Amino acid sequence: MDRRHDERQRSARLSARERVAYLRAQRRRRRQRILIVSGLVLAALLVIWGGSLIWNTVMAGMRLRDPRPTANAAVPAHTVFRQPFTVLLLGVDRRADGVEGVRSDTLMLAYVNPNERWVSLLSIPRDTVVMIRGLGEQKINAAYSYGYQHAADLYGVGTDADAAGAALVAEAVTTLLDLPVDYVAQVDFAGFERLINAIGGVVIDVPAPLLDSSFPTADYGYERIFIPAGLQVFDGATALRYARSRHGSSDFDRTRRQQLIVRAVFETVRSRRLLEQTAVWTALLEEVRRSVKTTLPIDDPTALRELLTLAQTIDPSRVASFSIHPREVAVVAEIGSDIYWNRRDLAALVARVKAGPQSIVEQAYVQVLNGTPVNGLAARVSRSLEQVGFRTLPPSNTDRRETTMLIDYTGNPAALARLAAHLGLPEQYVFATPPADAPPQPLGADIVLVLGRDYNPAWALSP
Known part of the structure; x- marks a missing residue:
């Protein structure tokens, strides 16, 4: 004024x-x-x-349209990740020359509970036999290739081949587990290497050395690989070899290694807060764009923001690992490499997957080895552990030892802590990874209790 x-x-x-x-x-x-x-x-x-x-x-460029007739209907962005949902993770073997076609080499189902902030990972062996639409009973890893090659016949003219391959695998997994697959995310092997390198590698505590004299190379040859036990940083190439190798051990061990890699990626992104670093995020986004295809609604900013927030707020200790394995699910028949699983046991495993981390302790198998001169001690300790809820394998003997050791061979921190607390073992006798003087890992054992001369007689008593 x-x-x-x-x-x-x-x-x-x-x-x-x-x-x-x-x-x-x-x-x-x-x-x-x-x-x-x-x-x-x-x-x-x-x-x-x-x-x-x-x-x-x-x-x-990353978003796939899900061609399944039963695919999720449009859900408001602000509610899309408010209820438990599943994501089928696929590792796709895509050769540049196309001689062997395109196939899914890795299948893992993630069951996510966003309200309680936990994730269950369920690995599915690729030799699992399941009913596949258009093929009949076949190994589940045949579904992607068939869907990819017959996209128009299965889902209509104009259907993206990658989307059709992923959709048919999702249908097969739903048939196998009687559990809906809400979304699919797939990455090829070259993209997997680039993604690991883009986040600066991953830290893996390798529980046991891996030797594979016949690891397949991209030019259809073979190479010898050796990965020692212990804490180490994997670049993309090493992580891929560790995840894919199957000749140095069983296919079930392979699925466990794949879960270690997935957990390590999750922990790396979260602990380094990579999604908050503009330079890293830009480079990572470019690699994701080149390598990943998914039906997740990542093109919706609101849904993507919810998904990223969820990923940043889930503690790695709240990621539970499961697998379809003969210790968990009875094998009805094994014809060549084809495996037919017991349906009732599969349903029980899915129930544990949906229960989340609280059921993880039940999954670890404990074997007691007797390193004392007391005959039958390992059997009595095993029976005592069974009565308080631990799953045990048949006991056995080992070399004489002065001190007791509790060793985790496969990465089960919750079960290891519970067992150590039950036994009252001091920290110096509890090992998250095998020490140099540990006995070789017994077949099928996750945690081994080696009884030494200093054992507590109370361990052999019934509770």
Whole structure:
């Protein structure tokens, strides 16, 4: 108000010519202010529009349309990750020359409970026999290739081949487990290597050395690989070898190693807060765009924000690992490498998967080895452990030992802690990974209790 009054007084003291020049100058300044503000608004709109265009372009390249008739109906973005959901993780073997076609080499189902903030990972052996639409009873890893090659026949003309392959695997997994598959995410092997390298590698505490003299190479040859036991950082190539090798051990051990890699990736992204670092996030986004295809609604900013927040707030200790394994599920028949599983046992395993981390202790198998001169001691301790809820394998003997050792060979921190607390063992006798003087890992054992001469007689008593 005072400023306008001063301007009127100043104008009154000017001559007519000066007043005209003064008024023209004021109008020019007002036009300049309007142009500047308009330019800023236009620039902001262009940035928002351009960012949205880039974002949608990037995400559109990753997003697969789920062609399954039973696929999720449209769900409001603000509620899409508010209830438990499943994501089928696929590792796809895609050779550049196409000689052997495209096939799924790794199948893992993630059951996510966003309200309680936990995840269950269930590995499915690729030799599992299941009913596949259009093929009949076949190994489950045949589903992706068949869906990929027959996309139009199965899901209609114009269906993306990758989407059809993933969809048919999802159908087969739903048939096998009687559990809906809500979303699918797939990555090929080359992309897997790049993603691991983009996050700076992953830390893996290898529980046992891995030797594979016939690891397949990209040119259809073989190479010898050796990965020692112990804590180490894997780059993308090493992580891929560790996850894929099957000649140095069983296919069931292979699925466990794959889960170790998935957990390590999750822990690396979370602990290093990579999603909050612009430079890393930009590079990671580019690799994700090149390597990952998914039916998750990542092209919806609200849904993506919820998904990223969920990933950042789940503690790694709340990630439970399960697998379809003869220790958990009875084998009805094994014809060559084809495995037929008991349906009732599969249902019980799925129930544990849906229960989450609280059921993880039940999964670890404990074997007691007698390193004392007391005959039958390991059998009595095993019976005592069974009566308090531990799963045990048949006891056995080992070399004489002075001190008792409790050793985790396969990464079961919750079960190890519970067993150590039950026995009252001091920390120096409890090992999360096998020490140098540990006995070889017994077949099928997750945790081994080696009884030494210092054992507590109370361990052999019934509770």
